[in-house]
Amino acid sequence: MNYLLLIYANEAEITGLSETALQKVVAEYADFTKSIVQSGNFKAADRLKAVSSASTVRVRNGKIAITDGPFAETREQLGGYYLIEAKNLDEATAIAARIPGARFGSIEVRPVWLPMT
Amino acid sequence: MLATLIRLLGDFDLAEEAQQEAFAAALEQWPLHGVPANPRAWLIGTGRNKAIDRIRRDILFRTKIAGELGASEAGVEALDAADEEIFGDDRLRLIFTCCHPALNQEAQIALTLREVCGLSTQAVARAFLTGEETMAQRLVRAKKKIRDAGIPYETPEPGVLEHRIEGVLAVVYGVFTEGYAATVGTQLIDVELCEEAIRLGRLLDTLLPDHAGVMGLLALMLLHDARRASRTSDSGDVVLLENQDRAQWNRNEISEGLALVDRSLSIRGQLSAYAVQAAIAALHVRAEDSGATDWPQIVGLYEVLLRLQPTPVVELNHAVAVSMVDGPARALDLIDSLTARGRVTQYHLLHAARGRLLQKLGRMNEAREAYRSALSTTMLEPERRFLAARIASIQGICEAPPVSG
Numbered sequence: 047m048n049y050l051l052l053i054y055a056n057e058a059e060i061t062g063l064s065e066t067a068l069q070k071v072v073a074e075y076a077d078f079t080k081s082i083v084q085s086g087n088f089k090a091a092d093r094l095k096a097v098s099s100a101s102t103v104r105v106r107n108g109k110i111a112i113t114d115g116p117f118a119e120t121r122e123q124l125g126g127y128y129l130i131e132a133k134n135l136d137e138a139t140a141i142a143a144r145i146p147g148a149r150f151g152s153i154e155v156r157p158v159w160l161p162m163t
Numbered sequence: 164m165l166a167t168l169i170r171l172l173g174d175f176d177l178a179e180e181a182q183q184e185a186f187a188a189a190l191e192q193w194p195l196h197g198v199p200a201n202p203r204a205w206l207i208g209t210g211r212n213k214a215i216d217r218i219r220r221d222i223l224f225r226t227k228i229a230g231e232l233g234a235s236e237a238g239v240e241a242l243d244a245a246d247e248e249i250f251g252d253d254r255l256r257l258i259f260t261c262c263h264p265a266l267n268q269e270a271q272i273a274l275t276l277r278e279v280c281g282l283s284t285q286a287v288a289r290a291f292l293t294g295e296e297t298m299a300q301r302l303v304r305a306k307k308k309i310r311d312a313g314i315p316y317e318t319p320e321p322g323v324l325e326h327r328i329e330g331v332l333a334v335v336y337g338v339f340t341e342g343y344a345a346t347v348g349t350q351l352i353d354v355e356l357c358e359e360a361i362r363l364g365r366l367l368d369t370l371l372p373d374h375a376g377v378m379g380l381l382a383l384m385l386l387h388d389a390r391r392a393s394r395t396s397d398s399g400d401v402v403l404l405e406n407q408d409r410a411q412w413n414r415n416e417i418s419e420g421l422a423l424v425d426r427s428l429s430i431r432g433q434l435s436a437y438a439v440q441a442a443i444a445a446l447h448v449r450a451e452d453s454g455a456t457d458w459p460q461i462v463g464l465y466e467v468l469l470r471l472q473p474t475p476v477v478e479l480n481h482a483v484a485v486s487m488v489d490g491p492a493r494a495l496d497l498i499d500s501l502t503a504r505g506r507v508t509q510y511h512l513l514h515a516a517r518g519r520l521l522q523k524l525g526r527m528n529e530a531r532e533a534y535r536s537a538l539s540t541t542m543l544e545p546e547r548r549f550l551a552a553r554i555a556s557i558q559g560i561c562e563a564p565p566v567s568g
Binding site: 047049132133134135136138139155157 | 263265311312313314315317319323
């Protein structure tokens with residue numbers, strides 16, 4: 047099964063980190079990504095630009111509305127994702143727990159529908 | 164047997180239907196051909212085959228499931244040599260699946276009662292005083308979550324098992340406490356729930372022997388359940404511990420419980436909060452009458468429990484024990500400090516405890532107010548009657564003409 051691991055964290059807390067602390071987290075992410083590539087679970091991943099760069103699109107009654115900001119104001123914001131393949135939820139959550147962001151944010155683990163063939 | 168079918172078929176509903184069809188087939192065939200040498204293996208094989216036939220007729224499942232089942236043909240032969248361990252393992256898997264942390268607490272309890280204990284949906288709904296339709300929906304959603312999210316039918320790896328066991332024990336404890344003292348309705352005790360919880364505890368003890376937490380919880384349940392007969396009067400009224408007829412206590416449950424507490428506490432490095440609670444219950448049942456209760460030891464045990472489980476409920480029970488050693492005023496201070504921290508305004512037992520302490524201190528108006536708060540926060544009929552009687556007796560004291568001379 048495929049799972050999308052959505053990495054949520056409070057942006058303000060992250061921008062408050064020192065340069066050394068930030069480097070350390072970046073290195074931890076690099077190590078983590080390498081390990082799940084080696085284990086064969088990795089399918090895709092990206093780090094997202096800050097929520098201040100987000101725009102939201104809604105189409106209602108044929109009219110396109112674009113607004114500044116994320117779809118909703120939340121205490122923790124989406125900062126990145128991993129798409130993984132895992133045997134079951136327990137394997138997926140074990141991988142999610144190893145994401146550096148899990149220590150100070152929240153990782154939502156969402157199963158993905160198999161594509162229609 | 165259900166647990167094994169769930170493992171083989173990978174689906175609760177499919178397994179339940181397969182089980183029923185297997186039983187029906189047995190009722191037809193065994194009277195004619197005799198009972199097979201290994202009845203359980205026969206039932207499981209039959210159930211599985213009937214399920215396979217149904218699946219083959221279902222296009223959606225054909226490619227996904229049939230391939231997996233083909234691979235486990237050998238599984239049925241292995242079952243011919245079936246022993247308790249295989250079925251025990253499946254039951255353990257089932258328990259851990261129903262109590263998976265990715266399911267919410269209500270779903271865990273409902274699923275465990277339905278799938279592990281075998282209660283009907285109606286019985287589970289009744290136990291929690293929800294409508295049958297609501298409960299059916301809750302079960303449907305839980306099973307859907309298991310399917311959609313890929314919650315596995317597996318016993319957790321040794322590394323995570325200890326953590327996951329806590330969740331299972333919490334479910335069993337939840338079932339027991341609801342049976343021991345209902346939160347709503349006309350009956351204090353739901354005997355069926357207590358018995359199901361104890362049965363689950365015994366099953367866990369068989370499948371996971373010498374586990375401190377499991378033994379501690381089973382001991383706790385047995386020592387509380389032992390007093391069941393004496394806890395309500397014939398008319399269903401609440402009888403307080405100090406007034407319970409100890410001759411009605413179940414001596415078998417008591418000796419089983421006491422042995423389990425000792426064994427649980429003797430396991431080094433695994434102090435279970437359930438075992439500490441059980442040790443407190445043990446002190447109560449060991450006393451010949453309420454006057455002989457070793458309250459100082461009980462206070463000491465509550466202090467140990469507070470370090471493990473610093474919850475308002477434990478704080479309250481600690482305060483009540485303290486009142487028996489240091490008097491009501493000291494206990495009242497503890498309770499008032501608890502309420503000042505603002506976490507427990509709706510807890511009727513806290514108001515009732517305050518009421519009793521205030522009554523002992525002769526502060527009758529305040530006692531009556533406390534009992535009134537308790538009355539307004541409890542939904543259980545026997546408790547309401549009890550509190551109403553207390554209030555009435557205080558009215559009687561307040562309104563009685565002063566004794567002259």
